[in-house]
Amino acid sequence: MAEQQKESTVNVLLVDDDTSLLQVAELILKDMDKTLVIETATNVETAHKRLAEKNIDIIVSDYEMPNSNGLDFIKELREKNNKIPFILFTGKGREEIAIKALNLGVDRYLNKIGDPEAVYKELTISIHQLNRQAKAQNMLQENEERLRLLIDFSPDPVVILDVEGVVLDINKQTEVMLGFTKSELKGKTMVTTGIVPAETMQNMSRDFYGTVAGQTVNSIEYELKRKDGTVAIVEISAFPIKRWGKIEILSIARDITHQKNAEAELEQKFETLERVAKSIDSGLAIIGKDYRVVWANSILQTRIDDRNKHCYQLFNNLETHLSPLWCKEGF
Structure with missing residues (x-):
């Protein structure tokens, strides 16, 4: 049960220079959704440290902050190819900010002004939606990388x-x-x-x-x-x-080009052997190094009932060969 709970949690980094609003947001989110694990930062510099120290799944950041604002933060992350889901959670509802934020790579732009229950419910839903999307994207990326390795190697x-x-x-x-x-x-x-x-x-x-x-x-x-x-x-x-x-x-x-060419060449040799063997009124066979019959002419084939047997079993009814030259002597 504990393992299922651990797997279902979402690690959220809240970034806001207003400590009182930060504390309120943390309390409301924890109260509304027990699966949210909240980390906080009061500025972008501290937020970067939290990202380096903690395993963060999603960032919820204010827009207006001293030194670096929310847009500076998302720009820095995306320039480093950090694709962590990012929600800009601000009281500034200007359309030009929203457009700029989305162009920089912000995943959601939410207004924090309004009824707290409705505002934080929307925020909670957005957190889970973006987290699911990120996990699915990561899984696709991992599958793509595995496929790439399979193809390349x-x-x-x-x-x-x-x-x-x-x-x-x-x-x-x-x-x-x-x-x-x-x-x-x-x-x-x-x-x-x-x-x-x-x-x-x-x-x-x-x-x-x-x-x-x-x-x-x-x-x-x-x-x-x-x-x-x-x-x-x-x-x-x-x-x-x-x-x-x-x-x-x-x-x-x-x-299998070489294999097929070798088979065709061998077949051609056997056909040549067969033509030569027709002029010989006796049995003719080729014996492999393992003492098995590789090829036999039509006269000798009538005496062979099982090609899997060794030649000394087929022709002399022996259980073992007499000497390396016995086949030559037998013919």
Whole structure:
């Protein structure tokens, strides 16, 4: 229970050079809302010290104060990139002050003149609204930073697309694989850049349609055209993500071009072997270093019932090999 109370509290810094008004405001706010933890300062200099010492969630500041006023205070904070929620709580209701305050980065401009219950109720509501907004913004920022780390440090190419297929972001690995820079791809589709042919894009759109509904797409193979005209063969997995209230598609590609080329080269060698083997009226096999059959011609394949067995089990019905040269001797 104590932990829930601690999590729900809001640390408020009240700044006002009038100590009597400051004390009254502190008492009223504490009485109206037990979740508010109040810190006070009678000038901007002291307020900066409180910010350095305490974990403050929101600032409520008067406008007219000696040396530095409320506008000076918010200007100093925003120049330091301090985005803490700031309410200007003043008896000066001039429109030009309100406009200047909002332009400097003040989140709310409230008039302290009026019925105390109504005035402080509005202040309390504004404090909680701005605190919730700040927490949500901080969470979004943290998620964005984590996503940035994932993109930048991923060993594989990463592309973020919107639901229309427009490129929003890519990492360095994508630039290396495709030969395009981020600026060349951002804001364009894979079709307009020539990376994906229109007919392939139709299949890709169908494959990726489920991501918009929250589904994950795993390891689908595509051919992509690099900037230099060569082809990259990739396996793409895609995941839906939500950023700033919008669904986007995070796609991770694994470049399998070398693997596919090696497989094609090996297949070509096996086809050559098969053509040679047809002229030999006997069994022919290639044995790997682990004593398993890598390839066998059609004559020998009739004797092989399980490729997972070792060659000495298949051909000599032995449980162990006799010597490293036994296969050669057996043939």
